Amino acid sequence: xxxxxxxxxxxxxxxxxxxxxxxxxxxxxxxxxxxxxxxxxxxxxxxxxxxxxxxxxxxxxxxxxxxxxxxxxxxxxxxxxxxxxxxxxxxxxxxxxxxxxxxxxxxxxxxxxxxxxxxxxxxxxxxxxxxxxxxxxxxxxxxxxxxxxxxxxxxxxxxxxxxxxxxxxxxxxxxxxxxxxxxxxxxxxxxxxxxxxxxxxxxxxxxxxxxxxxxxxxxxxxxxxxxxxxxxxxxxxxxxxxxxxxxxxxxxxxxxxxxxxxxxxxxxxxxxxxxxxxxxxxxxxxxxxxxxxxxxxxxxxxxxxxxxxxxxxxxxxxxxxxxxxxxxxxxxxxxxxxxxxxxxxxxxxxxxxxxxxxxxxxxxxxxxxxxxxxxxxxxxxxxxxxxxxxxxxxxxxxxxxxxxxxxxxxxxxxxxxxxxxxxxxxxxxxxxxxxxxxxxxxxxxxxxxxxxxxxxxxxxxxxxx
Amino acid sequence: xxxxxxxxxxxxxxxxxxxxxxxxxxxxxxxxxxxxxxxxxxxxxxxxxxxxxxxxxxxxxxxxxxxxxxxxxxxxxxxxxxxxxxxxxxxxxxxxxxxxxxxxxxxxxxxxxxxxxxxxxxxxxxxxxxxxxxxxxxxxxxxxxxxxxxxxxxxxxxxxxxxxxxxxxxxxxxxxxxxxxxxxxxxxxxxxxxxxxxxxxxxxxxxxxxxxxxxxxxxxxxxxxxxxxxxxxxxxxxxxxxxxxxxxxxxxxxxxxxxxxxxxxxxxxxxxxxxxxxxxxxxxxxxxxxxxxxxxxxxxxxxxxxxxxxxxxxxxxxxxxxxxxxxxxxxxxxxxxxxxxxxxxxxxxxxxxxxxxxxxxxxxxxxxxxxxxxxxxxxxxxxxxxxxxxxxxxxxxxxxxxxxxxxxxxxxxxxxxxxxxxxxxxxxxxxxxxxxxxxxxxxxxxxxxxxxxxxxxxxxxxxxxxxxxxxxxxxxxxxxxx
Numbered sequence: 001x002x003x004x005x006x007x008x009x010x011x012x013x014x015x016x017x018x019x020x021x022x023x024x025x026x027x028x029x030x031x032x033x034x035x036x037x038x039x040x041x042x043x044x045x046x047x048x049x050x051x052x053x054x055x056x057x058x059x060x061x062x063x064x065x066x067x068x069x070x071x072x073x074x075x076x077x078x079x080x081x082x083x084x085x086x087x088x089x090x091x092x093x094x095x096x097x098x099x100x101x102x103x104x105x106x107x108x109x110x111x112x113x114x115x116x117x118x119x120x121x122x123x124x125x126x127x128x129x130x131x132x133x134x135x136x137x138x139x140x141x142x143x144x145x146x147x148x149x150x151x152x153x154x155x156x157x158x159x160x161x162x163x164x165x166x167x168x169x170x171x172x173x174x175x176x177x178x179x180x181x182x183x184x185x186x187x188x189x190x191x192x193x194x195x196x197x198x199x200x201x202x203x204x205x206x207x208x209x210x211x212x213x214x215x216x217x218x219x220x221x222x223x224x225x226x227x228x229x230x231x232x233x234x235x236x237x238x239x240x241x242x243x244x245x246x247x248x249x250x251x252x253x254x255x256x257x258x259x260x261x262x263x264x265x266x267x268x269x270x271x272x273x274x275x276x277x278x279x280x281x282x283x284x285x286x287x288x289x290x291x292x293x294x295x296x297x298x299x300x301x302x303x304x305x306x307x308x309x310x311x312x313x314x315x316x317x318x319x320x321x322x323x324x325x326x327x328x329x330x331x332x333x334x335x336x337x338x339x340x341x342x343x344x345x346x347x348x349x350x351x352x353x354x355x356x357x358x359x360x361x362x363x364x365x366x367x368x369x370x371x372x373x374x375x376x377x378x379x380x381x382x383x384x385x386x387x388x389x390x391x392x393x394x395x396x397x398x399x400x401x402x403x404x405x406x407x408x409x410x411x412x413x414x415x416x417x418x419x420x421x422x423x424x425x426x427x428x429x430x431x432x433x434x435x436x437x438x439x440x441x442x443x444x445x446x447x448x449x450x451x452x453x454x455x456x457x458x459x460x461x462x463x464x465x
Numbered sequence: 466x467x468x469x470x471x472x473x474x475x476x477x478x479x480x481x482x483x484x485x486x487x488x489x490x491x492x493x494x495x496x497x498x499x500x501x502x503x504x505x506x507x508x509x510x511x512x513x514x515x516x517x518x519x520x521x522x523x524x525x526x527x528x529x530x531x532x533x534x535x536x537x538x539x540x541x542x543x544x545x546x547x548x549x550x551x552x553x554x555x556x557x558x559x560x561x562x563x564x565x566x567x568x569x570x571x572x573x574x575x576x577x578x579x580x581x582x583x584x585x586x587x588x589x590x591x592x593x594x595x596x597x598x599x600x601x602x603x604x605x606x607x608x609x610x611x612x613x614x615x616x617x618x619x620x621x622x623x624x625x626x627x628x629x630x631x632x633x634x635x636x637x638x639x640x641x642x643x644x645x646x647x648x649x650x651x652x653x654x655x656x657x658x659x660x661x662x663x664x665x666x667x668x669x670x671x672x673x674x675x676x677x678x679x680x681x682x683x684x685x686x687x688x689x690x691x692x693x694x695x696x697x698x699x700x701x702x703x704x705x706x707x708x709x710x711x712x713x714x715x716x717x718x719x720x721x722x723x724x725x726x727x728x729x730x731x732x733x734x735x736x737x738x739x740x741x742x743x744x745x746x747x748x749x750x751x752x753x754x755x756x757x758x759x760x761x762x763x764x765x766x767x768x769x770x771x772x773x774x775x776x777x778x779x780x781x782x783x784x785x786x787x788x789x790x791x792x793x794x795x796x797x798x799x800x801x802x803x804x805x806x807x808x809x810x811x812x813x814x815x816x817x818x819x820x821x822x823x824x825x826x827x828x829x830x831x832x833x834x835x836x837x838x839x840x841x842x843x844x845x846x847x848x849x850x851x852x853x854x855x856x857x858x859x860x861x862x863x864x865x866x867x868x869x870x871x872x873x874x875x876x877x878x879x880x881x882x883x884x885x886x887x888x889x890x891x892x893x894x895x896x897x898x899x900x901x902x903x904x905x906x907x908x909x910x911x912x913x914x915x916x917x918x919x920x921x922x923x924x925x926x927x928x929x930x931x932x933x934x935x936x937x938x939x940x941x942x943x944x945x946x947x
Contacts, residue, residue, distance in 0.1 A: 378629075379599040388592075388640075395640045403640070407633040414629055418622065426610055426618055459527050 018093020145225025160205025184256030356429025531651030671729030787856025823895030
């Protein structure tokens, strides 16, 4: 609860800071605000499940952990944004303000106990993201991306709202506990079609937000068109919050009708894995590949949702964290490298841009390699344990066939992740030494370090929860 | 504790090598490799074959599950650890005459590889085993992809994806087995031995493991990555791949496939056996056709590993003992042969048999070493290959007479391709490529001499090693028959 209040207030403060002449104060103050929010998040640690705002928001260690991942990711992303100095058109105060506001939405999605809270959270997060996607005003692709995202997103929101309405009609309540009460006491022999329809529509809306197939069509275009820093934000924070919300929804309200929805999610997981992994292999742009890789990771996370077994919560948290850390590194390196050369006036985001990276920038190449290995799920990185927990969650439920498909798909994943490693180590290129701000480097190294640390000793993280 | 030290020492040596200057990197790496060898010998001297798994360590790794960071050494592990630590310094030494650019990274990768291999051979937790099994791939991938030949990118990529693909199936199998363990689950390997699995489950797990290990070894028909990768890799990486890494596959068969799914073994063992025997013959016939020396040895290695697998699938004392002793022998021979090819290549700039000839005329030392290693490889009595092949073939005969007869052809075919190799390169009229061919230098002899000593040691008194593994093998077979 504290982060919600703090971030709302501090977001407004950030907007006002934008009036000051010195633009340099914005970056450090936003970082400070995020640290304050992160610290306040832990005030409720180990206080047991608490309900706030008239039982509309739940706080327990699980939601606090998700909050921490989201806030940590946001901290890292803001830290590598560099104050948006290089673009004369940019409005840093507004961007930072919107980022802080969107985090409020994310935290609401993570801890909602009431469907209205979920809806408000999704909307706060999404509207902020629509604006940030289009923030590169003079760039046609950025505008196109924003429009696409907005139109498709609005449509998905409609589905979601319709679903919530039907659920209300079926159960007479928006509260998760009441819905759970209804869904687990369905008399034998009756089929609550209204409940089913409501759940399905709500799921469509949510699956759109986490870019699961077949609701993924916006993802590559939007990820590619948006300024890279906001793509990072989208692919980490929106996804983490979205999956936290889905997990909360399914595990707190609909365990009673598990037999109805598990196959739906399972099929969508398979579809998402196929689309994401096979789509990623045919990309020439690294950024677009990361968009498809984001889709494929949604597929793995959906497996944890499908099985909804004891290790699922762990799997989703660990996977989100590993994925966020690696994605931030990947986009962080991309931002540096793509600036070096331009293609038709645009930053070069193709694979070729990385050719010969290791020669003059061994550190960046190392950071990129670790992040790719982690995304590919190679042992000794956090990504491996993420996949491991996902697979164990499916095995616990006894859904082995899903695991086998996921395994096949992660082999495909190695193909496209290794293309970047090969480019940077094994291909000739003429990249000169890229100047990296020390702070930027520290953040990327921190993410890399955490990736390896969690890869070696996943138990550390387990002790935290 | 010693086991943990055995894994950590090469890692530490690797880090030191990485930080040292390119001038002294190879010396530092060699000292690191020798230190690991010294430690392994210490373990050997203290080892008691009858006492089962020893020198264990165990730390909780994932608190909630019974997944621990645990290792220990029994007879089977010990033999392979000795092989690894014995060969690694020689591999490092064999690379001395080349100037690999960025040598600290190069040598540190070899040492990291050694650590991962020792980890594979000593892990007593299934997931730790898996972790090292995969981790071993990364250093050797970079060794091959960065310092390899012209086609390296495509070839190593295929190799990497192929092997990862296989081991992921093993992971699914392990996760499944883990959830079959009673109570709070555990992934200790010994706990997996006691599982009561249905016949159907055993069948699936059999194939999951089989694919993982068969790709790694490789067995027919999963071998297509192997000749290209061996040929394109720099010689030290080829040595690591053929000398030690393929043993991971055979070791996996012994450690997992036999005792965990004995019933699956009974149902599908014949099929696996047939695939292995096909590999023996197929590999030998292709080896006879080869003109590139490196490729020829690659195919010979493919044929030999087929025989080892056949021995394991026979599920008999002879078969397992033979496979273990043959792993030692094969590691020693194949590394020696690859080194000799490397010597010839670095002096003549060619590996093609039709361009070579008449090297013996100026090189008495090289010829003798080459001949001894070659005879070891074709299993002449009193050399190391004989013991292993004899045990293996007798086990295959016991399993099935016809299969034994077909597998026995390996002795004839092996002599054909190996002697052809020697004859075409060393004898005959002196070709223009070999002009000014110098005999072995001191450092080259320093690599070959220990190998040749081992050829005779294992050939004349194999009991040194058979004795180490016998109790462990018997124990394992008892599990299978129960």
